Structures are given as structure tokens and as C-alpha cells.
Amino acid sequence: MPILPATDSPFSDDAWGDVLTAVDRTYAELVEYQERLERQNEELRAARRFIDSVLDSVSDVMVVVGRDGAVEEVSASFARALQSEPGALVGRAVTALFEGDGALRLGQALEALRLSRETARFEGEMMTPEGPQPVEIVLAARLSDGGRYAGAVLTGRPLGELRKAYAELEASHRQLKETQSQLVRNEKLASLGRLLAGVAHELNNPISFVYASVHALEKYVGQFETYFERVQAGAPRQELISLREELKLERNLRNLSQAITGARDGAERVRDIVADLRRLSADGTGERVPFDLVEVAQVAARWVERGSKSGIDVGYEGPDSLRVTGAPGHVQQIVMNLVQNGMDALRGTEAPQMTIRIAQRDGKAQLSVCDNGPGVPEALRASVFDPFFTTKPVGQGTGLGLAISSKIAEEHGGRLHLDPGPGGCFRLELPLEGAS
Ligand SMILES: Nc1ncnc2c1ncn2[C@@H]1O[C@H](COP(=O)(O)OP(=O)(O)O)[C@@H](O)[C@H]1O
Ligand SMILES: [Mg+2]
Structure with a gap:
């Protein structure tokens, strides 16, 4: 049979040529379309793999919710927490996966999101086979290309671990205290x-x-x-x-x-x-009253002198009386600490001497306790007020004397200074009676 139609055919040769060209072009277009489709498919698959890997590896839980409130996607962590398969959760109402109050809040938040699109943040409990697990939930709106409400994304940070870490922190803090x-x-x-x-x-x-x-x-x-x-x-x-x-x-x-x-x-x-x-x-109550600093300092020095076997007499230079405001028992404790430190420092010093000086200067009462011992080495000057800093052997020093003393001084609106030597010289500054 002849391939070409007979000459009596209604189509001319030219017409046939046109048809063939058109067929060729359409075929080429089809091939190109097919290729594009495959490329896009591959891109889609890559995107899918990417999303899956993200959903698999986030440790916070993540749930994509549709307009109707049904689950569309879940992260592996969420499925794991519920001891389920991601596929088994898809299609279920998201509120059914949370406990009582949390589920209620979630329902309300989804409703509100539809209207206001404002991100909500609240606590809820996932319903797991092991019982309710607290999570901090953030619920945000998901919008379509046209900017319409398309559903929501729920992310939740499990609080169990945080709470546990917090409880452990709290326990060690308590122990420290x-x-x-x-x-x-x-x-x-x-x-x-x-x-x-x-x-x-x-x-x-x-x-x-x-x-x-x-x-x-x-x-x-x-x-x-x-x-x-x-x-x-x-x-x-x-x-x-x-x-x-x-x-x-x-x-x-x-x-x-x-x-x-x-x-x-x-x-x-x-x-x-x-x-x-x-x-x-x-x-001992620590009540603030006006009192005589000279008397309190002398009583304090006397007690330490009597208690120590050093035989050192503490000298005094200053007025017969100087009125200050504060808790006399606490101030006495400071002076006793300073005098005791001086006695400790003077061990091994020939012709040991210690003097308490009291004066009124710069609108404050100044009390210094100085000794002619070795003094505080330059390298340690910054540390002596630190709690637990001591150069004394275990059992003899707690390293708290100066730390507590300086705290008491500050509570009085005063300060405890380490003055330049020679020897050890500590100075307590206190507000005068009547000073605000
Ligand atoms: N008068 C002083 N001379 C020399 N060093 C001193 C004097 N007073 C205190 N120090 C130093 O400051 C450190 C801390 O004193 P403190 O807080 O009272 O604790 P502790 O007396 O228990 O060691 C002492 O161990 C000592 O090294
Ligand atoms: Mg001490």
C-alpha cells in the first residue's frame, strides 16, 4: 500500500508537511514537559526528605494541624512521646492527643487563631501511655499562598526534663545553702x-x-x-x-x-x-540602737585578751566616748574578729603590739585595729574578705571572720577596709549617731 495518499486526496503535500511538523513539535513539547515533571518530582521528593529529616530530628514536639483541627504531620519526637507511629496519628483531632485542661486550651487557641492569627503560648499535657507529660506549647497560624488561614503549627517543649534539671539544681542549691x-x-x-x-x-x-x-x-x-x-x-x-x-x-x-x-x-x-x-x-537580736563604740570596742578587746593565752595587751587611742548607731552585739563581734585575727597574726612576732584607734572622720566613726605582725601579703589583699579564704591550718581558721564582718559592716551602712601596713591594719567605718 502506498504510504502517501493518492493525488485525489483533499490534502496537498504541503498540508501533510505542516501536520508532520506540528506532530513533531507536540512530541518534543511532551518530552520536555515530562522531563520538567520528573525534575520537579525529584525536587519535591528532596523537599519531602528534608522535611521528614527535620521532623525526625527535632527534639521538641511538632504537629502540623489542618483547618479542621486534624493532624496532618507530626515530628518523630511527638510520635515517640505518644509511643505511636506518625502515620497512625495523622487525621486524628489534635485536641484528642492532649489531656483535659491543655486540650481545652488548645481547642480555644485554635479557634482564636482562625480569627486573630496571633501566636498563643501555654502549658499542656500530652497524653502518653505513661501518663500525662507536661509541655510548653506554642501554637502559630499557617497561612496559604493567598494569605488565608490554612491551619496551625504546634510546637511543644517537653517540660519533664527541664523540671527534672530544675529540681536537681534546686536540690544542689539547697545543699549549698x-x-x-x-x-x-x-x-x-x-x-x-x-x-x-x-x-x-x-x-x-x-x-x-x-x-x-x-x-x-x-x-x-x-x-x-x-x-x-x-x-x-x-x-x-x-x-x-x-x-x-x-x-x-x-x-x-x-x-x-x-x-x-x-x-x-x-x-x-x-x-x-x-x-x-x-x-x-x-x-543578739541585731536591733539598731545608739551606743558607745568606745565601750563596745573595749569590752570586745577585753574578752579576746582574756580568752587568748598570748598575753598581748590591746592598746587604745581615741576619745573616751563616740556615739554611733547600730547593733552593738554585731559590732562587738566584728571587733572581736579583728582582734582575734591580730592575735593570730602576732604569733611569732617579737615585741607584739596591737592598738585599737577610734576617731571621727568624714562624718563617720572610724575604728581601726592594727598590729605589728607580718601584715597581709600584697598578693592576698584582694582575697582576705572572700568567704572561706584562710591561711590558717584546718581546724583553726574558717575564713569566714572577715567575710561576715564586712557583711555586717555593710548592713550598717558602713564598710570594712584593709588599710596599708606595716603590719595588719583593718578599719571599720560606721555611721555616727543621728546620721541618716
Ligand atoms: N591582722 C592580720 N594580719 C595578717 N593577716 C591577716 C590579718 N587578719 C586577717 N588576715 C588574713 O586574712 C585571712 C582571713 O581572715 P578571716 O576571714 O578572719 O578568717 P580566718 O581567721 O578564719 O582565717 C586570714 O587567714 C589571714 O590570712
Ligand atoms: Mg578570723
Whole structure:
């Protein structure tokens, strides 16, 4: 059969040529279209793989929600949390995957998002087979190309881990605070110990005085009893005279009143010491009152002197009285700390000396405690006020004395300075009475 139509065909050769060209072109276009389609398919698949990998690896949970509130996509982390397959969650109402209150909030937030498109942030609980898991939810609107509401994206940060980390942090913080207050207690006990050593030493003298006097009184009472027994028995006058001489009653009568005076002096001394102590402990409340800094400093120095075996006398230079405002018990503690540090520093110093100077300068009261010991080395000057900084052997220093003292000074609206030497020289600055 002839390929070309017969000459009586309605188509001319030219017409056939046109048709063939058109077919060729269409075919070429089809091929190109097909290729473009495949390219785009490949691009789509790559995008899909990219999105899947993102959804797989985010640790926060992520849910893409459709206009109708049904799940369209979930991150692997969300499926894992719910111990499910991503595919099994698609199509379910997103609110059904959260617990009570959270689900309610989620429903409301989705409604609001449709109208306002404002991102919402709230806490909810995912419904997992192991029970509710708290998450911090952020719900944002997803818009179509035309800017219309197309659904929402929910991201959630699981709070379980955060809460656990927070609880652990809280626990170690609490432990730290306990250790710290334990150490502060230790430092307080150490100052109390020093104080008690001073008190014991101080009480020892008058008490032995009282004791010796009472002992003498007992002896004299025995002698007088013997004499009065003879008087009552009606002994002759001559016998009584010689008995008086034998018992040395005349002299013992004088000694008797001396012993009584001695006992009373001793008892009064004990009373004074107790009064001193009372004053100290009454100030433990830390109440701010006007008081005499000179008196408090001298009492403090006296207590440390008595408690230490160094035999160092603390000298004083300054006015007889200087009124300041503060908690006298706390200020006394500062002075005791400074004097004790000075005594420690003077160990091994020949001809040790320590002086407390009090003056009024720049509208403040200034109290300095200086010693002629080795002083604080240049390299340590910045550290001495740090809590727990000590150069003393374990058991002898807590490193809290200066830290606590400087804190107390600041609470008083004052400051504790380390002055340039020679020797150790610390200066406490306090507001004067009446200063605001
Ligand atoms: N007067 C001083 N002379 C020399 N060094 C001092 C003096 N006072 C304090 N220091 C130094 O400051 C450190 C910290 O003192 P402190 O806070 O009272 O703690 P601690 O007395 O328990 O060591 C001391 O260990 C010491 O090295
Ligand atoms: Mg100290």
C-alpha cells in the first residue's frame, strides 16, 4: 500500500508537511514537559526528605494541624512521646492527643487563631501511655499562598526534663545553702568558744576568791562556836580569857570582816561579768540602737585578751566616748574578729603590739585595729574578705571572720577596709549617731 495518499486526496503535500511538523513539535513539547515533571518530582521528593529529616530530628514536639483541627504531620519526637507511629496519628483531632485542661486550651487557641492569627503560648499535657507529660506549647497560624488561614503549627517543649534539671539544681542549691549556714554556724561557734574561754578565765579569779573567803569563814565559825559553848556552860572568866587568846579570836574577828568583804567583792565581780555577758546576748537580736563604740570596742578587746593565752595587751587611742548607731552585739563581734585575727597574726612576732584607734572622720566613726605582725601579703589583699579564704591550718581558721564582718559592716551602712601596713591594719567605718 502506498504510504502517501493518492493525488485525489483533499490534502496537498504541503498540508501533510505542516501536520508532520506540528506532530513533531507536540512530541518534543511532551518530552520536555515530562522531563520538567520528573525534575520537579525529584525536587519535591528532596523537599519531602528534608522535611521528614527535620521532623525526625527535632527534639521538641511538632504537629502540623489542618483547618479542621486534624493532624496532618507530626515530628518523630511527638510520635515517640505518644509511643505511636506518625502515620497512625495523622487525621486524628489534635485536641484528642492532649489531656483535659491543655486540650481545652488548645481547642480555644485554635479557634482564636482562625480569627486573630496571633501566636498563643501555654502549658499542656500530652497524653502518653505513661501518663500525662507536661509541655510548653506554642501554637502559630499557617497561612496559604493567598494569605488565608490554612491551619496551625504546634510546637511543644517537653517540660519533664527541664523540671527534672530544675529540681536537681534546686536540690544542689539547697545543699549549698545548708553547707554555708553550717559553716557560718561553725564560725559563730568558734567566736562563742573564744568568748567562753575568756569568760571562764575571767570568772575563775573572783570565784576562787569567794571560795577562799568562805573557807576562812567556816574555820572562824568553828572557833567562835567552841568559845560560845564555853560561855554558855558558865566557864570562869579566866578560862574564857585564855581560850580567847588560844583561839586568836581578837585577830580572827578582824579577818572575819575581811573574808566577808572578800566574798562580797568576788561576788560583785562575778555579777559584773554576767552583766557584761547579758549586754552582749541582749544585742543578739541585731536591733539598731545608739551606743558607745568606745565601750563596745573595749569590752570586745577585753574578752579576746582574756580568752587568748598570748598575753598581748590591746592598746587604745581615741576619745573616751563616740556615739554611733547600730547593733552593738554585731559590732562587738566584728571587733572581736579583728582582734582575734591580730592575735593570730602576732604569733611569732617579737615585741607584739596591737592598738585599737577610734576617731571621727568624714562624718563617720572610724575604728581601726592594727598590729605589728607580718601584715597581709600584697598578693592576698584582694582575697582576705572572700568567704572561706584562710591561711590558717584546718581546724583553726574558717575564713569566714572577715567575710561576715564586712557583711555586717555593710548592713550598717558602713564598710570594712584593709588599710596599708606595716603590719595588719583593718578599719571599720560606721555611721555616727543621728546620721541618716
Ligand atoms: N591582722 C592580720 N594580719 C595578717 N593577716 C591577716 C590579718 N587578719 C586577717 N588576715 C588574713 O586574712 C585571712 C582571713 O581572715 P578571716 O576571714 O578572719 O578568717 P580566718 O581567721 O578564719 O582565717 C586570714 O587567714 C589571714 O590570712
Ligand atoms: Mg578570723
